[in-house]
Amino acid sequence: MIKTKQQDQQADSKTGQQDRLTVIMPVLLVLKLLLSSCLFLTFVVPNVNSNGTPLFSIAGRLFLGGLLHNDDHVAFKAKPEDTSKYEKYFTQKLDHFKKNSATFQQRFFVNAQYSTNNSIYFLLVEGDNVASSSRVSNLDYPHMISAKDAGATVYNLEHRFYGSSQPFKTMSAKNMTFLTSQQALEDISNFIRTQNQLSGDKNPKWILFGGGYGGSLVVWHRQKYPGLSTGVISSGATVIASGDYYAFQLNVENSYKEADKNCFNGINNAINRLKQLVQYEEGRDILNKKLNLQPPFSSKSLPKYRDLQNFFHNIAVLLQIPVQNNKVNAGVFATEVGIDNICKIFNSTAIENLDKVAQMAKFVITQLNGTYTGVSNSYHDTVAYLKNETFDVNQSRAATRAWFWQNCNEFGYFTSTDNSGLAFGSTIPNNFFINLCVDVFGHHHGIMNVLKVVKNTQDSYGREKKFNQTNAVITRGSVDPWKSLGVESVSDKTAIAYLVNGGAHCAEFQPPKSDDSYGVKMARNLIKTRITRWLSARTKKTMEKVAELKERTQKNFSKRREIVNWDAKIEWNITLPEESALLSAPPGKDRPILADFIGQTSANRHLKRQKEENAFAAKSAGVKPFYFLGYVLQDLDHFNSSNNLAKKWRQLFVSNNAHKKKDGPIFLMWARQFGASVYALEHRYYGYSTPFTNLTVQNLTYLTSEQALGDIAVFIKAINKEHNKTEAEQKWILFGGAYAGSLVAWFRLKYPELSTGAVASSAPVQAKTDFFEYLFVVQNSTKNFGGKTCAKNVHEFFAWDKAA
Known part of the structure; x- marks a missing residue:
């Protein structure tokens, strides 16, 4: 059953208002970056006060202190849409694995504006994210362009316990036992089956999209229920559960090292300086002042071990954000917050190491938050925030608590530094995250529980980074720190596991920009091509395009001039x-060596000419x-x-x-x-x-x-x-x-x-007066096949603006 939100909420409006009045709102930006559903980097804004701000990352959710909202910081933003125009609710089963009648209202957005009634449906599966009308209405996004081209109806299905899809009024641990990826997969299946029944389509074609955790869901769904979809597009998916994902920090560090080794060394020296200062009272006082720690380390007592872990974790988060979202076309990440920006700070010779950390913290937080009040430094505040079971009006805390629950009870994804190549060393051990699970959800959620649930998840979804089904494009960025848990191979030729060279987390799902890496552009083209192939030419929209192309071709060539004389002897x-002397002569004064190459598309004329008799004649005696x-x-x-x-x-x-x-x-x-x-x-x-x-x-x-x-x-x-x-x-x-x-x-x-x-x-069928793209291909080929050093040397050679 589908009904409106107003009908569902009338009975609870008074109670809900009272609950929201009791919510404590810290200065908090919940930035869904690391493993969040990354289709569209989404930001939730809480109220702002002058207190210290928790800065924390829970396998994908970062708390910074700030002021960002939903899709406001996505480039190429569409005009504001009336949410109610697309928003609907679906009666979903609470427990798909037991026979009971309990249900809840699951929110989804739908846009049939571009549908041509051809039984094609695009379903964007949310993960740990709040669904949005922009997912189904903003034509700047690549999936919406494909939807319009294919004449598809577009859906955006919100994950249970996220956003407005709340089965209960509170987020207690007991209630969240129904929050699992297994239940989410059944939600998707039930939703698709119900929509098929409502539409009456005999041959519906569903294409599923997902990024981050949402990307994992569509991969698992395709493998478990291949009959319910035609194909899936997944980006940045982590398909292997991991209790200790230390490779995340290693990948972050390698990205800095590959970009700029001096920058990497500068970061390393700065972290070493932090480790020195935190060990004695005067040093902690310096940290309090330089970094504006909120709250500051106490001068009267030694900090607790978890407070020190929390401090180093918050610094690590500030270095992780620019890497995972490097040049992703969403808000400040498009141009302002990336690896190059951080390296400018740590390559500076004008300031000392601690000042570099302070400048980096202020820069990142200000860019994301709009203002800077210091670096959060309270483990206690983080625990208190996560323990709050109430459902907050802006949906950020509930979503954060829900995702942390899934980490502690399904996936792990704890980003320790136990194997760090940087000076972090073991300052952020895995038990920091496990202790947080215990402090938030109780002693039953300790190390033994984490080991058990991670094993159960691996048993359910596998331990191999291999996709064993058909029709899938599964991408992961070479710069994305989550890439080590992604799909690396496929068993069927209709599926592709593609490493996006130069791509960060879900970069190809964002609106295109002119300086996107070649790998990101290729990934978008690959996705578009595969979708077209899966849907084939049977769709009405495609048939119309074919007819239009045929008509245009016939129109162009119907103007052909008739040949006067067909009689040729x-x-x-x-x-x-x-041969003439000029034709057979070697290059020289009369025949410049490069003259033959001007505007040349054929390789044959570049090759050394041979005598005609060597090319054609049969020399064997007696052979005709x-x-x-x-x-x-x-x-x-x-x-x-x-x-x-x-x-x-x-x-x-x-x-x-x-x-x-x-x-x-x-x-x-x-x-x-x-x-x-x-x-x-x-x-x-x-x-x-x-x-x-x-x-x-x-x-x-x-x-x-x-x-x-x-x-x-x-x-x-x-x-x-x-x-x-x-x-x-x-x-x-x-x-x-x-x-x-x-x-x-x-x-x-x-x-x-x-x-x-x-x-x-290799036929150039389009006439063009300025074929500048030719050298783009030469340039990219030099980079891809010759390596960065070769490309750099070529660039320096042709740097005309530099003095000789």
Whole structure:
């Protein structure tokens, strides 16, 4: 059953208002960064006061102190939408594994604006995130562009216990026993089945999207219920539960090291300085003042061990945020908060190590928060915040407590520094997170419970980083610290596990920007291509596009000028004249070595020419030559008889009948496998096929691709006549590469009756006056295949703005 939010909340409105009045709101920014559902980096804003701010990360949720809201900081923001226009509620089972009648209202958003009634549905599966109308309405997002192209209805399903999808009024540990990924997978299945029943579609095609934890859900769902979806798109998914994910910090450190080794060393020296100062009273006083710790370390007593762990964890979080979200096109991460920004601070020689940490903390928190009141420094405040069981109006605390519950009772994902290459060492051990589980949820949630639940999760979803189903694109960023828990291989060719070179956490799910890495752009293209392939050409939208393309093509080529004279004679067994001195001469004064490369698309002319007899002749004694040279007598102008004035010119062709079979096809290249005759036709004005003895501008006016297509058409007709075959009887297959590939493609469109098919390779079919993209490909290829050092050296060589 689906009903509106108003009907569901009327009875509890008074009680809910009283509950919300009792909520304590610290200065807190709940920043869903690390493993949160990263489809759209979403920010929840609490109220602000002057107290200290917990700064904490729970496998994906960071608390900073601040002022960010929902999609306000996503670039290319759409116009504000009326949430009620898309918001609906679905009656969901509370427990899918026991027979009972308990239900709750699960929120979802839906937009059928672009639907063409073709039974195509896009479902964005939320993880530890609050669902939003922007997920189904903002056309800046790649999935919305694909939805519009495919004519799909778009859904965004909120995860149980997150956002407004609350089964209970409080977030007690007892109530949250129903918060598991297994229940969430059943929620998805029940939702899809119900929508199918309501629509009455006999062949619905569902494409599931998910990022972060949501990405894990769609991967697991595809493997468990492949019959309910056509395919899945997953980004940044962590599919392996891990009680101690120390690789997270290692990946963070490696990203800094790969970006700038001096920066890495600077960070290392700064952390060493912190470790020195925290050991004695005067040093802690310096930390209190320099970092504006809230609350400060006490000068009267030694800090507790957990307070020290909490302090170093908060510093680590400030270094982790820019890496995981490096250049992700969402708010400040697009340009302001990334690895380069942090390295500018730690590469500075003007300030000492502690000042670098202070500047880094102020920079990151200010960018994310809008203001800076210091670095939070209270383990007690964090525990108190997480122990609060009330449901808060802005939904941040409930979502944070829910996600921490799943960490302590399903996944682990605890980001310790026990194996850190930096000076953090063991300052943030794994038991820091396990102790937090105990302090928040009780002594039953200690180390033995964590080991048990992580093993259970691994038993359920597997321990291999391999996807064993069809139709999936599963991406993970090379810069994303969560990449080590992601899918690395697949068992079926219809699925792809793709490492996004230069990509951070879910970067390809964000709106495109001009300086996105090549890997991010490739990932978006891969996703788009695979979705199109899965949905195939059977959809109404696709059929309309095909019809439109066909109509446009026919319109363009229906304007073709008719060939005046189809009667061309063939001269067989001709002898080639000697090459001119200029043609056969090595590069020099009269033949500059680079001149041949100007605007050149074909590789053949770059290669060293060989004598014709070496290329074609059969030298063995007594062996009959397998090739024949010939001319076809062509008109200079196929479309205007007055220009010809009996002007004929000879066009060279080569014929090879060595593999010919009776009634076999005719190829303009390969032949052996198909028992075909082969012809190679030289282009007018190239090689020996020259209508004039000189290449004046006036003479070159007859050198056009349109005339070349006419040459091919007349040649085919002439050969058919030689063999007494009609066009219907003779099967011609045309081959061409580069510009020749363009010709055979255009020929197939312009003269479809004269060929059975065409094979074109590397054909530039679009005319362009400024093909600047060519050097982009050269540049990216240099980077990808030659390495960063090669690309850097090439860049420095061509840095014209620098002094020689």
